[in-house]
Amino acid sequence: xxxxxxxxxxxxxxxxxxxxxxxxxxxxxxxxxxxxxxxxxxxxxxxxxxxxxxxxxxxxxxxxxxxxxxxxxxxxxxxxxxxxxxxxxxxxxxxxxxxxxxxxxxxxx
Amino acid sequence: xxxxxxxxxxxxxxxxxxxxxxxxxxxxxxxxxxxxxxxxxxxxxxxxxxxxxxxxxxxxxxxxxxxxxxxxxxxxxxxxxxxxxxxxxxxxxxxxxxxxxxxxxxxxxxxxxx
Numbered sequence: 772x773x774x775x776x777x778x779x780x781x782x783x784x785x786x787x788x789x790x791x792x793x794x795x796x797x798x799x800x801x802x803x804x805x806x807x808x809x810x811x812x813x814x815x816x817x818x819x820x821x822x823x824x825x826x827x828x829x830x831x832x833x834x835x836x837x838x839x840x841x842x843x844x845x846x847x848x849x850x851x852x853x854x855x856x857x858x859x860x861x862x863x864x865x866x867x868x869x870x871x872x873x874x875x876x877x878x879x880x
Numbered sequence: 881x882x883x884x885x886x887x888x889x890x891x892x893x894x895x896x897x898x899x900x901x902x903x904x905x906x907x908x909x910x911x912x913x914x915x916x917x918x919x920x921x922x923x924x925x926x927x928x929x930x931x932x933x934x935x936x937x938x939x940x941x942x943x944x945x946x947x948x949x950x951x952x953x954x955x956x957x958x959x960x961x962x963x964x965x966x967x968x969x970x971x972x973x974x975x976x977x978x979x980x981x982x983x984x985x986x987x988x989x990x991x992x993x994x
Contacts, residue, residue, distance in 0.1 A: 780920065805982050814884075814970055814985030815923070860922060867913065867938075868983060872922035 774798050775863050777871035784878050790848040792874050794861035797842065803864040806835060806846050808857045809873070815860060819846070851878045882907045886971050886986035893958070893965070893993050901956045901989045903971035910975065912954035913983065916940065917968040926969075929954055958991060966993050 776795045784790045792806075802823040807815035821828040821835045821844065828835050834847045848855055858875050862868040884905040893899045903912065911930045915923040925938030929948040943962025948954055954973075958965045968990050972983035 777922075807982070812968075812988065812990070814886075814972070814987050816985070817982035820982060867925060867928055869925070870915070870923040872920060 773872070774801075774865075775861060775869050775871040777861060777874050779874050780872070781875040781877070784851045784876065786853055786878055786880050787850045790846075790851045790855065790876055790878065792846040792848075792859050792861075792876065794844050794846075794871055795842060796844075796863050798863070798865060799839075799842065801863040801865055801869075804835070804837060804844050805862045805864070805868065806833075807860045807862060807870075808855075809860060810857050818859070848876075851876075853878050853880065884971060884973055884984050884986040886969075886989050889987065889989060891989055891991045893991060895993055896960045898957055898959050899991065901958065901969055901971075901991070903954045903956065903986060904952055905954075905973045905984070906952060907973055907975070907984060908951070909973035909984070910951070911973060912948070913972040913974075914938075914944075914946065914954070914956045915970045915972065917970060917988075923970065926956065965991055967991060 774797050805820040806818040808818045809815040819830050819833045819835050821837050837844045856878050858873045860873045861871045887902045913928040914926040924940050927946040929935035945957045970988045971986040974983045
């Protein structure tokens with residue numbers, strides 16, 4: 772059973788616009804959430820995280836929002852740049868990281 | 881530079897053979913992990929170890945084995961019992977059980993069964 776879900780396998784956004792990537796989870800005991808970015812044939816790199824006691828965390832162009840009642844988090848990238856094109860994984864912490872299936876973001880000029 | 885090294889980057893195996901993937905870290909991290917990536921399935925946890933000489937099965941441990949004899953090393957053996965071993969394998973480490981700052985990943989090993 773998939774505890775962390777990313778229902779959109781892909782997203783295409785024009786450069787300069789906002790990219791919104793979504794993630795849903797089922798386990799209310801998760802208390803820490805992270806986003807990773809991955810290029811092909813490379814390992815994922817940590818992007819941004821949020822604790823369950825917060826509802827928003829911002830780092831430059833990246834903002835993560837957490838809605839605990841809906842068990843939903845989202846990653847906003849503003850403005851989107853072509854170099855942001857990659858696969859993005861959300862992950863939840865429960866003694867170890869549990870990853871979603873990923874969303875492939877393509878930012879076009 | 882501190883980091884986590886996986887070798888080899890590409891590996892080919894004949895059916896019925898065991899193969900071992902190497903993972904070494906010099907970050908002084910206590911915990912290490914092995915994930916497998918398949919298209920459309922995200923990263924699935926195979927095995928993890930939070931301390932030397934101890935490890936636990938993840939979600940898809942069948943057909944795999946690990947050892948943790950040294951803090952720096954966490955090799956993964958893909959045995960002939962693994963029915964579909966062709967995949968991209970990722971090793972990761974973290975500094976404590978809470979992993980508040982996330983895992984550090986290696987660059988991966990792509991295993992192909994021929």
